[in-house]
Amino acid sequence: MGSDFYRCPFSIIGDYMKEYKTVEFENHDEFIEKKSRFIGYVKPVSTQDEAVSFINSIKSKHWDATHNVSAYVLRENNIQRSSDDGEPSGTAGIPVLDVLLKENLVDVCVVVTRYFGGTLLGAGGLIRAYSHGSKMAVESGNIITMAPCKILSTSVDYSFYDRLNILLNDIGANIESSDFADVVTITFSLKADLINNLSDKLTEQSNGKYTIIELGEKFAKI
Numbered sequence: 001m002g003s004d005f006y007r008c009p010f011s012i013i014g015d016y017m018k019e020y021k022t023v024e025f026e027n028h029d030e031f032i033e034k035k036s037r038f039i040g041y042v043k044p045v046s047t048q049d050e051a052v053s054f055i056n057s058i059k060s061k062h063w064d065a066t067h068n069v070s071a072y073v074l075r076e077n078n079i080q081r082s083s084d085d086g087e088p089s090g091t092a093g094i095p096v097l098d099v100l101l102k103e104n105l106v107d108v109c110v111v112v113t114r115y116f117g118g119t120l121l122g123a124g125g126l127i128r129a130y131s132h133g134s135k136m137a138v139e140s141g142n143i144i145t146m147a148p149c150k151i152l153s154t155s156v157d158y159s160f161y162d163r164l165n166i167l168l169n170d171i172g173a174n175i176e177s178s179d180f181a182d183v184v185t186i187t188f189s190l191k192a193d194l195i196n197n198l199s200d201k202l203t204e205q206s207n208g209k210y211t212i213i214e215l216g217e218k219f220a221k222i
Helices: 048-061 093-102 122-140 158-171 192-205
Strands: 020-023 027-033 036-044 067-073 080-083 108-115 143-156 174-180 184-191 213-221
Touching (some): 048 067, 048 108, 080 093, 093 122, 108 122, 158 184
Antiparallel strands (some): 027 036, 174 184
């Protein structure tokens, strides 16, 4: 990939096990600038292979585009890459990457596809256009914060199910699964420092009938 380079984002050095920002899902958005069509694609990735595969898939999809400019940032080994893909050096890949860095995003890959419309944009115009394409892309992917969370479970009677859902939503838990059998068993993720608060509220609202079981831990959306 053309003008690849490294930079170490201060936000993730030594913080591999701390909270981080990324995008929630793959998506895209587009705009027209002086008859050139720009399409910004984004996808959450965790390895270089995943990033390169995504870039290649967009290049294959838009094989007839003038340029497919790309950038990605990974937590793994603090890796960053960008490519101008034929645009003048520094006018495309770096602006796309800079958006990721300014948003403190990691484990994210962006590709901004351009179909030339016949009007030259100049260096400043290219930088603004590719920055805008990258910004639109990451916003379409829904920026989220991931953090180390505990995986928890509780089983309640159907009569308490709605109250439990409200309680979990109010405290910021993410429901992983719901099993509807003789009782309702909810598995959810929650930051460790909020567990005691949830447990106290659950005990209070159920008069001590229901308790929380810890199943494990993982990075989850907060």
